[in-house]
Amino acid sequence: MAGTHSAAILPQKGSQLVIEKRTTPEPGPGEILIEVKAVALNPVDYYQRDFGLPPVPIYPAVVGSDAAGIVVKVGSGVISAPAPGNRVIALATSFYQDGSPDYGAFQKYALAQSEAVIALPDALSFEQGAIFPLAVMTALTAWTTVGIPLSTKHAPQDKQAALIWGGASSVGTFAIQSARSLGFTVYATASPKHHEYLKQLGAHAVFDYRDSDAVAQIVAAAKQDGVKLHTAHCVVNGALQQVLDVLKETKGDEPAKVAHSPVLPPDHPTLDNTEIKFNFPSMDKTIRDKHMHECFHGWLNGGLKSGSVVPSPNIQVEGGGLAGLNAALDKVRAGVSGVKIVVPI
Numbered sequence: 001m002a003g004t005h006s007a008a009i010l011p012q013k014g015s016q017l018v019i020e021k022r023t024t025p026e027p028g029p030g031e032i033l034i035e036v037k038a039v040a041l042n043p044v045d046y047y048q049r050d051f052g053l054p055p056v057p058i059y060p061a062v063v064g065s066d067a068a069g070i071v072v073k074v075g076s077g078v079i080s081a082p083a084p085g086n087r088v089i090a091l092a093t094s095f096y097q098d099g100s101p102d103y104g105a106f107q108k109y110a111l112a113q114s115e116a117v118i119a120l121p122d123a124l125s126f127e128q129g130a131i132f133p134l135a136v137m138t139a140l141t142a143w144t145t146v147g148i149p150l151s152t153k154h155a156p157q158d159k160q161a162a163l164i165w166g167g168a169s170s171v172g173t174f175a176i177q178s179a180r181s182l183g184f185t186v187y188a189t190a191s192p193k194h195h196e197y198l199k200q201l202g203a204h205a206v207f208d209y210r211d212s213d214a215v216a217q218i219v220a221a222a223k224q225d226g227v228k229l230h231t232a233h234c235v236v237n238g239a240l241q242q243v244l245d246v247l248k249e250t251k252g253d254e255p256a257k258v259a260h261s262p263v264l265p266p267d268h269p270t271l272d273n274t275e276i277k278f279n280f281p282s283m284d285k286t287i288r289d290k291h292m293h294e295c296f297h298g299w300l301n302g303g304l305k306s307g308s309v310v311p312s313p314n315i316q317v318e319g320g321g322l323a324g325l326n327a328a329l330d331k332v333r334a335g336v337s338g339v340k341i342v343v344p345i
């Protein structure tokens, strides 16, 4: 396909996205070319636009990770990909492709690696499909980051519990859904208006993180429930001390594990016998590709088919297509509460 398409280009760090034409790429081995119908926005998108962080290796860049669309062309060597014409969910990110703009989601045609492309169920819209990729991968990678395989299936009598601090965030909602599917009893924190919703997603108990005694409330609940609470995912910034305060009281003499999704500050708090790791997939491509396949073709595809995984959190659709992305990113930067911003393209 030697055509061109419209893309929201990031010309340099700190500039606005601008709409330009780009040459539409051909999918290489193991890749799929997608016509993007909707994108979802993540905090990393405005970090990259406004601060160039994480580092953007190539300008002009095309940022964005979350897409839903239609398969246009499948590259060689792809096994079991949805055929051209099919609706798909795709993690389309230049981040794992040395910054190549062909792979960013914020354009009309994007490349994605087949490990991170699955069928979009008929019952879901493109807008719903777009909210899964990065949040699901981040939620699932948190488990493997602290040595918990995605095949884990605790039985109720194991009494294994997990704390998700930041349950109403986009990543947090999938942390809850995945914790539940791995068999953990889930304790989460969120603003009170989200508590019922997070229980519907699988949280056993939800606590208001603004309560001055939130830590004591969680510790008391875990003790009363008789669970082993040694595992946590700190999804949001600035909450690690509270997470450790909970674990200090609930882990006893056992080792504890914390996955931390925001970048860990060098002087972060610590706790005896507790592993605290920045949540990030392996930089070894072979290991990461296998993990991506497990996340998308395994957990997400299986969960969507069985109905055990649902789109979360609620969707806020913003208009304007590619030209609307700057304003929509400004809304993400201003802060969202229990919603994912999605832009039809």
Ligand SMILES: NC(=O)c1ccc[n+]([C@@H]2O[C@H](COP(=O)([O-])OP(=O)(O)OC[C@H]3O[C@@H](n4cnc5c(N)ncnc54)[C@H](OP(=O)(O)O)[C@@H]3O)[C@@H](O)[C@H]2O)c1
Residues within 6 Å of the ligand: 042, 043, 044, 134, 135, 138, 165, 166, 167, 168, 169, 170, 171, 172, 189, 190, 191, 192, 194, 209, 235, 236, 237, 238, 239, 260, 261, 262, 263, 278, 279, 280, 281, 336, 337, 338, 339
């Ligand atoms: N490591 C990685 O690869 C990776 C990948 C993706 C994202 N991330 C990072 O993960 C974090 C979450 O991303 P996201 O897209 O899920 O964020 P998001 O949806 O934009 O998060 C917004 C939510 O955060 C909650 N929140 C804020 N401060 C809180 C606190 N102190 N305690 C509990 N909840 C709090 C709010 O909850 P309420 O509405 O209940 O008040 C709000 O709903 C970000 O820092 C992001 O950069 C990392």
